[in-house]
Amino acid sequence: MRELKVYNTLTRKKETFVPVTPGQVKMYVCGITPYNHSHMGNARPFVTWDVIQRYLEHLGYEVTHIQNFTDVDDKIINAANGEGVSWDTISNRYIAAYFDVMDKLHIRRADRYPRVSEHMDDIIEMVQGLVDKGDAYIIDNDVYYSVEKFDDYGELSGRSLDDMEAGARIEVDDRKHNPMDFALWKGAKPGEPAWDSPWGKGRPGWHIECSAMSHKYLGDTFDFHGGGSDLIFPHHENEIAQSEAYTGKKPMVKYWLHNGFITINSEKMSKSLNNFFLVKDVLAHYSPDALRFFLISNHYRSPLDFSDERLDEMTRSLERLGTAIDNVLELMEMPAGSKSNEAEQLLAAAKKDEDDFETAMCDDFNTALASAAMFD
Ligand SMILES: [Zn+2]
Structure with a gap:
């Protein structure tokens, strides 16, 4: 372990x-x-x-x-x-x-x-x-x-x-x-x-x-x-x-x-400050996966600033990630010997990124660095 x-x-x-x-x-x-x-x-x-x-x-x-x-x-x-x-x-x-x-x-x-x-x-x-x-x-x-x-x-x-x-x-x-x-x-x-x-x-x-x-x-x-x-x-x-x-x-x-807290314009989101967004209302505009991805896009102890721009960015990032995962899975399923050199190199690089992902998560569950490894 x-x-x-x-x-x-x-x-x-x-x-x-x-x-x-x-x-x-x-x-x-x-x-x-x-x-x-x-x-x-x-x-x-x-x-x-x-x-x-x-x-x-x-x-x-x-x-x-x-x-x-x-x-x-x-x-x-x-x-x-x-x-x-x-x-x-x-x-x-x-x-x-x-x-x-x-x-x-x-x-x-x-x-x-x-x-x-x-x-x-x-x-x-x-x-x-x-x-x-x-x-x-x-x-x-x-x-x-x-x-x-x-x-x-x-x-x-x-x-x-x-x-x-x-x-x-x-x-x-x-x-x-x-x-x-x-x-x-x-x-x-x-x-x-x-x-x-x-x-x-x-x-x-x-x-x-x-x-x-x-x-x-x-x-x-x-x-x-x-x-x-x-x-x-x-x-x-x-x-x-x-x-x-x-x-x-x-x-x-x-x-x-x-x-840490969710912030809006660097101020803590809270009921008492009346600057909060309900999860159900945000889910009416964004996919659950984008919201989830946003919520772990910073390390959990750091503040996380909430904005539409950030959620839009998360939505686009997830699409890119989904396409990349599909491509890598396709490569992995190709029989040995039928892969091009480029494909082999890509898979080797993905292996290293996987290792970086684990290292980041084992360092106080650093989801921000782990996401960066996934995008690499
Ligand atoms: Zn308690």
Whole structure:
């Protein structure tokens, strides 16, 4: 098996990939909050992780891929209240819409898509475990994680607790022991969905779901955890704190991989900036293959600028590539001895390019260089 190098956000360097269990890769990717249609910024990580999974399988690994749906969330509740429907009407509708565009983009399904609403027992068990160990504390009907109890808090984002407190915009809550403490469980408010717990009716904070669900399906330590770079802090930092305090094992994740943003005129595409394009709308004008090719045309950690010109270019590039592949396949099928010198030279060159392709992909899944090898 070729040596695979990956850039690990946790250590801030490229490392040789060594799986927890030889021959196997266990990966967890933070999924969507289904309250609206997926935009291009949402599609990038999912195409990226699909390509990474396919490449790992090409290298010979057996891959287990878990991706959650955050189906209990303020944005879903707000959307439900706005339409006068139940929260799960919203989440079910947009989960179906998500699968619809992901299928069009030829993204293979993950092994499981756990939902928060279906894992309340696992979440409550983990919160209770953290309370029992003294890593979390109860105030009224809320449970908070105590960041001061976790020595390595800040290791993923590379910040100290003091820096965070100085720089953060934190809502004032005098009940908390430390301003950076975060909710594991939130007591029910009127008009919100709520579940029974040892602390009264309520619902989980955001971060705990990924700790509980990754632990349930992938164990104490697993290979890859992925997501957008906006999730490094606080979401992934908090996942590490919760999971490692709960299991007493380190590391929760061997390699943390984060993708860059889709940009428009160098500005991040996001719902809050209202500069986003929905995947389904882009697919009305461009082929799924062109869109997929666009989404991996830069290295996954680099920003990727979205424009019609770029998608037009991708469409033309794919046509050229398709013609070249047809020609090479035809040559390869010709019987030995019947090929011209030129044909033999071309096939030898293609062999070298294939090697360059593998080298690029084994260098932190560099799809940009791998595409260049295909065009050579
Ligand atoms: Zn997550």
